[in-house]
Amino acid sequence: MSFGHQHFTTTTQAAAAYLARGWRVVRVPAGSKGPRDPDWPDRVYWPEDFEPGDNIGIVLGSRSGGLVDVDLDCPEAIRAADYLLPPTGLVSGRPSTPRSHRFYVAPGARAVRFIDPDGGSCLVELRADGAERGDGSFGALQTVVPPSKHPSGEHYVWYEFGEPARVEAADLLRAVQRVAAAALLARRWWERRRHNAALALAGALYRAGWSEEEVSSFVRAVCAATGDPELANRLEAVQDTYERAVDRAITGFPKLKEILGLSDAAARALWNWLGLSTGPVEADRAGEDQSGRRSAATVLVELAEAAAVELFHDPAGDAWAAVPVGNHREVFPLRSRAFRSWLAEQFYRQAGRPPGSQAVQDALEVLEARAVFGGPCRPVYVxxxxxxxxxxxxxxxxxxxxxxxxxxxxxxxxxxxxxxWRPPGLLPLPEPVRDGSLAELRPFVNAGEAEFRLVVAWLLGALHPEGPYPVLLLTGEQGTGKSTLARLLRAVVDPCEAGLRRPPRAEHELFIAAANSWVVAFDNVSTLTGWLSDGLCVLATGGAFAARRLYTDRDEVLLRVRRPAVITTIADSLGEPDFRDRALRVELWRLESPVDEATLGRRFEAVRPRILGALLEAVSATLRYWDRAPLDGLPRMADFARWVVAAEEAGALPWPRGAFLSAYGEQRDELAAAVFDDPLATAVVDLAAQGGWRGTAAELLARLESSADRSWPRTPAALAVRLRRLAPELRRAAGVHIEFTRAGRQRQRLILIQQEQKRERPSAPSAPSAPSAGKRPGADSADVRGQGFAALFWPELESEDILELEG
Incomplete structure (x- = not known):
């Protein structure tokens, strides 16, 4: 049955007809080939959704009962298709490319494109279901159909509008591969070499187990595609090959490659599309065993090449593979289980059997070498x-x-x-919605206004691509919903199947968890041990963890990470001072009327897209106002603070300007006060109150020995390290100043401790005069020590020691 496009005068009429046949349709802008609506694969369109002048597409694959489109993208493929594709009753095209779309019903078929390796142009495409989604459904492709108008101005036409033939997916794929192979050969079917080329082609296909009838049909297709007028001569070559193959040598694929001058890439593509890897062949290169059969590892490597997989390495030297799937690429670590599975599936499609584990291993070795030594260097992100x-x-x-x-x-x-890269367990974010507000998060945060501002600041900081990132510390007694809030906050920026993890047991577990996610979330951390505090500090500001690579003596694995982190705890101890200096502590209120998780989850999911949209607006405002954010008075983690202040300056946060730094400063003072929980810190404060200290670490350890407990440093060196950690918080919380210097001719290491608030502040200086020769600015001949810290409190120090100490 044959119809022209005039049978459907409008896309509304066409949509009704296509829907009646069980095919999903999609609205396409006039003169275009791609849908405008981003959600079109999951959206149902009805005839009334179409406007005059719109184009229309049919959604392919499982959404339309297995309907697929063999899109013949070049003249050679169109001419070869009549000899190699199964006949079907549904065919469309345009006047300049008639019958270029052949439709079939092939449940289970997957989309694949066949590219000419030498020119990069598409020969033929099987348009069907795309990549599998996490929920078991598939990505979608569509084909524009009559009465649509092509960008060239031509209208699409139905040449046949009957029933599409029903074909097994594997059989259709094999037929499409042969069309691609015929088109590729037709482009290289040189006039003066056609007879010898036909002999070599017939010999190669004979060796692959093709029947004489199959070879004859394929040669007919090649001759039709190239316009070869001597078809009878080519068919005689096929017949001669099969007659003499019994008792005489015949040529094969290497000879065909030589005659046609095929590039290595074209030869590999042709080899794979014709299925030559499944049968014995005559060959002249490595990758084949002594029986003439090509190794499965070689085939696996060539399948990756034929699929246009991009091999590259990251700055750390690790190998990656970017696999084209539909209209996007999917990135995998080359040694990952996901890429191994993809490679095995390609082999099974081609050979009809699974590859051996050793063959996969050998192929990965080759691909990894190409990625590391021959591929480009590209950063990979999570x-x-x-x-x-x-x-x-x-x-x-x-x-x-x-x-x-x-x-x-x-x-x-x-x-x-x-x-x-998408590590295992990574979950999708909702599509963000505009016109939301970060204030919509407020009902889910059972804490004060200052604490809510810190929570929003942490979320905003979590979308900074480089950090630093403060550690969000959710504290409170049992029943305050710490774990629930941590899950909700993570779901805003980085949902994950694991949600919250148990605390790591060792440092390497912490860094592996960080490398395999964006947000690091640990639940019920009972004790912030020294190594865990230090590790979280490294995550906050950036660092690397090194470990010996398995089965090697010299190679190291370096995990370089900087990540946002959230932890929940009821512990009174808040870790080491360095950690407290990088933390945002939010103490939650007890929930007087708890809401069940299902209800809370529904409420949160209703606003999550709006919260995400508002957060993205705030990030955009931060980028816009970054240069206007004030630089004076910023605390430690200054880049984080400036990031939030910039959004505040832009009016993108639900509170007045200056409120964040006020809340941040108050909680930093509260965290600094935790230093008094440390017995050593208390002893140092007492010592400062008694007039201060000047001496070596060993002398100080002996002086404080009477106050020692089990956590006390055992050596002078350990004492010095602890004091360096405590110094910033002691200065901020207690006004105790600790300095480390050298003094005397022996350059002895000294520790200086003093209560800063007891300093005698010098009076305001008079108008300065030009300094005398040899004097320090601001000093006179009677006071070469200056008026700084050391000179005021330790006048017995020598002048050179004071000058070094005061800088």
Whole structure:
């Protein structure tokens, strides 16, 4: 049955007809080939959704009962298709490319494109279901159909509008591969070498186990595709090959490669598309065993090449693979289970049997070498990336979409400009919604206004691509909902199946957890041990963990990470001073009327897209106001504080300007007061109150020995290290100043302790005069010691020691 496009005068009429046949449709802008709506794969369109002039597409694959489209993208493929594709009753095209779309019903078929390796142009494409999603569904492709208008101005036409043929997915894939192979050969079917080429081609296919009838049909297709007028001569070559193959040598694939001058890439593609890897062949290169059969490892490597897999390495030297899937790429560590599975699936599709584990291992060795020594160096990101002043957030959905945030706002991108990796367990974020507010998070934070501001600040900081990141410390008694709030906050920026983890038992577990996620979240941390505090400090400001690579003596694995972290605890001890200096402590109130998790979850999911959208708006405002944020008076973690202040200056946060630094300063003072829980700190404060101290670490250890407990440093060196850790908090919380210097001719190491608030402040200086020769500015001949810390409190020090101590 044959119809022209005039049978459907409008897309509304066409949509009704297509829906009646069980096919999903999609609205496409006039003169275009791609849908405008980003959610089109999961959206149902009805005839009334179409406007005059719209184009229309049919959604392919499982959404339309297994309907697939063999899209013949070049003239050679169109001419070869009649000889190699199964006949079907549903065919469309345009006047300049008639019958270029052949439709079939092939449940289970997956989308694949066949590219000419030498020119990069598409020969033929099987358009069907795309990549599998995490929920078991598949990514979608669509094909524009009549009465749509092509960008060239031509209308699409139904050449046949009957029933599409029903074909097994594997059989259709094999037929499409042969069309691609015929098109590739037709482009290289040189006029003066055609007879010898036909002999070599027939010999190669004979060796692969093709029947004479199959070879004849394929040669007919090649001749039709190239316009070879001597078809009878080519068929005689096929017949001659099969007659003499019984008792005489025949040529094969290496000879065909030589005659046609095939590049290595074209030869590999042709080899794979014709299925030559499944049968014995005559060959002249490595990768084949003595029986003439090509190794499975070689085939696996060539399958990766034929699929246009990009091999590269990251700055640490680790190998990666970027696999094209539909209209996006999916990035895997080359040694990961996911990439091994993908490689095995490609082999099974080609050979009809699984590859051996050793073959996969050998292939990965080759691919890894190519990635490390021959591939480009590219950074790989998890969830958040920053490039060129823009920030990218991986939504984690099946379409691999990302959000791009710029000073001008944010938008969704269907193709990421950066390379994101999705570790196991990474969950999708909701599509962000505009016009939301961060104030919508307030009902879920059972704490005061100052603490709520710290929570929002942490979320905002978590979308900074480089950090530093304060550690969010959620504290409170049992029943305050610490774990629930931690899960909700993580779900805003980096949802994960694991949610909250148990605390790590060793440092390497901490860094592995950080490398495999964006937000690090630990629940019920009973004790912030020294190594855990130190490790969290490294995560906050950046660092690396090194370990010996398995089965090697010299190679190291370096895990370089900087990550936002949230931990919940009821512990009174708040870790080491360095950790407290990097923490945001939020003490939660007890929930008088707890809400069950299911109800709370529904309420949160209702506003989560709006909260995310508002957070993205705040990040955009931060980028816009970054240069206007004040630099004076910023605390430690200054880059984090400036990041939040910039958003505050832009009016993008739900509180007045200055409120964040006020809340941040108050909680830093509270955390600094925790220093008094340390017996050593208390002893030092008492010593300062008694007039201070000047002496060596050994002398100080002996002086304080009467106050020692089990946590006391056992050696002078350990004491010095502890004092250096305590110094900033003692200065802020108790006004106790600790200095480390050298004195005397022997350059003896000294520790100086003094209560700063007892200093005698010098009076305001008079107008300065020019300093005398040899004098320090601000000093006169009677006071060469200056008026700094050491000179005021230790006048017995020699002048050179005072000058060094005071800088």
């Amino acid at each position: 969830r958040v990336a920053g490039i060129g002043g823009h920030i990218y957030l991986d939504l984690g959905d099946a379409r691999w979409r990302v959000v791009e945030v710029t000073p001008g706002g944010w938008r969704l991108l269907s193709e990421s400009p950066v390379y994101f």
